[in-house]
Every structure is written in C-alpha cells, then in structure tokens.
Amino acid sequence: MKQIALICGSAALVGMSTMAVADGHEARGRDGEVKIIYWQAPSILNPFLSGGTKDVEAASLVIEPLARYNEKGELVPWLVDSVPTVANGGVSADLTSITWNITPGIMWSDGTPFTSADVKFTYEYCTDPDGGCAQVTKFNGVSSVETPDAQTVVVNFEQQTPFPYGPFVGGESPILQAAQFADCVGAKASECTEENFNPIGTGAYVVDEFRPNDVIVLSANDNYREAGKPAFAKVTFKGGGDAAAAGRSVMETGEYDYAWNLQLAPDVIAQMEAAGKGTPVAGFGPLVERIMLNHTNPDPSLGPDERAVIRPHPFLQDPAVYKALSLAIDRELLVEIGYGKAGKVTCNWVPAPAAVNS
Structure with a gap:
C-alpha cells in the first residue's frame, strides 16, 4: 500500500523513493503508478535553462549529476564510484583539480554508454557565452575539463579551490547527453524544444509526455542501473492551480499521492488532515524568512x-x-x-x- 504524503515545507523529490524500498530482488515498477502534484507547474526539463525549483526537481527524475546531497546534507556519489577528496587522492594536494571516476556500466535510457565525453560536453554547453545557462556559476573558476579516458573526468581550476564540488554536483548541475544536445549549444540552446522537454537521461525515469505548465508522464527506465528500481512503473507529475487545491487533492480527495510546497496556514492543513486520506510531513530546509534593515539615511x-x-x-x-x-x-x-x-x-x-x- 502506498503511503500518502503531503509536504508542507521545502523538500526534494528524492523523498518519493522512501515510499517503497527495493532490496534488489523485487521487480522494477512493482508499485504501479504514483501521482505527484506541484501547484507551481514545471515548464522545462533542462535545469541549465531554468533556475526554478519545480523544473530542477522534475528534471532530477530523468537526468542526474555525478554526485548529490542526501537528506542530511552529506555529499554522496551518484554516477561515480566515490566522492573525490584530498585523502583518497581524488582532489589534488594543491587544490587545483578534482578527478571523478565514473562507475562502469552506466547507460543512458536509450541504451548507449554514459561516458566522460558527456560530462565534458555539459561543461562546454553551460559555459558557452551565447547559451544563457542558468547554472553557469557552478563552473566559476574552472579552467578546463579533461577526459583522459571514457570513465575519467578531471576538472581543473584557475586557482586553489578548497570546495571543488560545484561542477556536476546536485540537481542544478546534471549531465546532458552529448549526442542528444550536440546541435543545441550556444544561441540554439533555447530553440531545442524536443531536447529540453524530453531529455535522455541516466535517471530512474524516461519522459513519455510533457505538456509544459501542465503535466509530465514518465515511465520506469528499463536501462536504470539498479535492479528492482524504481519501485513505481509510472509517474504522473501534475502542475498548476494553487496550494490549497493541491493539498485537498491529496488530503481530502486522495486523487494524488504527493504534494509539495504547500505554504498554507497550519489550521488549514490540520482541517485537511482530518479527512483521513493523507499525512502532512514538514520538511525543514535552509530557507530563512528575515527582516533586512536599510543602513542608509532616508531623511x-x-x-x-x-x-x-x-x-x-x-x-x-x-x-x-x-x-x-x-x-x-x-x-x-x-x-x-x-x-x-x-x-x-x-x-x-x-x-x-x-x-x-x-
């Protein structure tokens, strides 16, 4: 039985995986369909052309970075064997380079090999001055990206970089397939509708249908690297409306399984919970409401x-x-x-x- 959840604070889509845990012996897609609703609808599935959380999180089901952060804020390997550090030799002693070793055997959803060439291409794609990349700051200070072989990526920095985990880390800096986006570099980036709406990825899901600002339908990636995952065979990712309507669709009608970012008054959420169809979950994140004071003289x-x-x-x-x-x-x-x-x-x-x- 699927757990019904409503997230009333900041939370990431990766939390969906806790609904059903595969042990490697269970069938992929065994839990059927899961329905997600975001009242702020995704408009594109290429995070390099959008800084919106809704777009980044929707895309994270399809395209992935080399490493990412878990719910504790710990950096964990994703498409690599381990996170490079000075201690394990992955980060140079002078802090001017970091070497990533890609896990062997990873495939794109179309069945072609994922290689270091895709990583280098992603760097070139985002740093093209005519591309308008929304995540270009992830590559600040990078002098070059080298690919000694198909499984190795070396990121070189212009100067000592004590924290070299900007490029290719996290949902805002995933890897694009070079073959798919080859003709989408520079000024052409925003013109590639098919690529931006239907990216080929290494993630757990592939895009079946994407209607911007409305709905995304995804199915399990048959070439996903982990046996028995994802647990859900299909994802319907609905967007639009308002926070109250999204909350009701989970908590009162049960039409959807998961809603996110419902900035509603606590008593409103409590009334929805009384319907008995869902459980509110507060995801405490790093965003802070604060008052900023102007220190200049307004006289x-x-x-x-x-x-x-x-x-x-x-x-x-x-x-x-x-x-x-x-x-x-x-x-x-x-x-x-x-x-x-x-x-x-x-x-x-x-x-x-x-x-x-x-």
Missing part, C-alpha cells in the same frame, strides 16, 4: 544628490537598537501562525542541515 531633507551618497542611518548603527528590535519580535508566535510544523526559530543564516547549524 528626505537631504535631497536626491545627498541621498545618492551612502550615509549611515542616524540610529540603526547602535547595537542597543538592534537588540531592542530583536526582543520586540515574537519569533515563536510568527512561526506558529505562519508555518506550523514546517518552521523553526533560528539565529543562523543557514539553519539546515544539522551539520551546518551549529
């Missing part, structure tokens, strides 16, 4: 010329004022009213995962 008597010069605010420079403003804000009440289980009080800019919230 209108200064005139436009004077205000154009940055002048300190007459009283916001005093630490005592900051402390008073902080004490006047009832954080606990704001979290209770606005976010319920999906929120927590924090004093940190990056409150999650736990490893960085110290």
Whole structure:
C-alpha cells in the first residue's frame, strides 16, 4: 500500500523513493503508478535553462549529476564510484583539480554508454557565452575539463579551490547527453524544444509526455542501473492551480499521492488532515524568512544628490537598537501562525542541515 504524503515545507523529490524500498530482488515498477502534484507547474526539463525549483526537481527524475546531497546534507556519489577528496587522492594536494571516476556500466535510457565525453560536453554547453545557462556559476573558476579516458573526468581550476564540488554536483548541475544536445549549444540552446522537454537521461525515469505548465508522464527506465528500481512503473507529475487545491487533492480527495510546497496556514492543513486520506510531513530546509534593515539615511531633507551618497542611518548603527528590535519580535508566535510544523526559530543564516547549524 502506498503511503500518502503531503509536504508542507521545502523538500526534494528524492523523498518519493522512501515510499517503497527495493532490496534488489523485487521487480522494477512493482508499485504501479504514483501521482505527484506541484501547484507551481514545471515548464522545462533542462535545469541549465531554468533556475526554478519545480523544473530542477522534475528534471532530477530523468537526468542526474555525478554526485548529490542526501537528506542530511552529506555529499554522496551518484554516477561515480566515490566522492573525490584530498585523502583518497581524488582532489589534488594543491587544490587545483578534482578527478571523478565514473562507475562502469552506466547507460543512458536509450541504451548507449554514459561516458566522460558527456560530462565534458555539459561543461562546454553551460559555459558557452551565447547559451544563457542558468547554472553557469557552478563552473566559476574552472579552467578546463579533461577526459583522459571514457570513465575519467578531471576538472581543473584557475586557482586553489578548497570546495571543488560545484561542477556536476546536485540537481542544478546534471549531465546532458552529448549526442542528444550536440546541435543545441550556444544561441540554439533555447530553440531545442524536443531536447529540453524530453531529455535522455541516466535517471530512474524516461519522459513519455510533457505538456509544459501542465503535466509530465514518465515511465520506469528499463536501462536504470539498479535492479528492482524504481519501485513505481509510472509517474504522473501534475502542475498548476494553487496550494490549497493541491493539498485537498491529496488530503481530502486522495486523487494524488504527493504534494509539495504547500505554504498554507497550519489550521488549514490540520482541517485537511482530518479527512483521513493523507499525512502532512514538514520538511525543514535552509530557507530563512528575515527582516533586512536599510543602513542608509532616508531623511528626505537631504535631497536626491545627498541621498545618492551612502550615509549611515542616524540610529540603526547602535547595537542597543538592534537588540531592542530583536526582543520586540515574537519569533515563536510568527512561526506558529505562519508555518506550523514546517518552521523553526533560528539565529543562523543557514539553519539546515544539522551539520551546518551549529
């Protein structure tokens, strides 16, 4: 029996895999169809042409990076044998290069081999100055990408890079198939509708149908590298509407199995839960609601010329004022009213995962 879930905070699609765990001896697609609803509908399946979470997460079912982060914020290998470090020799001692060793035998969904050439192509695709790549900052500081052989990728940096895990890591920096996107480089990138809507991937699913801003239908990838996975034979990924409608479709009508990012009042979610068809799950993430104070002097008597010069605010420079403003804000009440289980009080800019919230 499928677990019905409603996510009322930030969460990743990879959480869907916890609904049914394969042990390697079970049949692929044994759990039938799962229906996902995002009230913000995906519009493209190429994360390099969109920075939207909805697009990145939808695409992550199809195309994958070399490594990614788990729910604890730990970097884990995905299309490689291990995560390169200085200790294991994968990162050079002078911190100017990182070497990735691709796991042998990985296939694209069309049955062709996944190789280092695809990785190098992805770098060239995103860094083309005429391409408008939304994730180009992932490659900041990269001087070159080398491919000594079909299973090895060497990323070289212009200078010492203590954290070399930007390129090809995470859902925003997946690998594109060179053969499919060969004619989509530079100014042609946005014109490749078929490629951007139906990418060939190494992920658990292949695209059967994609109607932008509406619905995506996917089926299990027969060439997926893990036996018995994915558990679901089909995914229907519906988008559009609003948060309340998405919540009701899971919690009250049971039409869908999983909804995400339902920024609704806690009492509204509690009323939906009373229908007995679903379970709300709060996914606490790293996003922080905060008040930013303008430290410049807003006095209108200064005139436009004077205000154009940055002048300190007459009283916001005093630490005592900051402390008073902080004490006047009832954080606990704001979290209770606005976010319920999906929120927590924090004093940190990056409150999650736990490893960085110290």
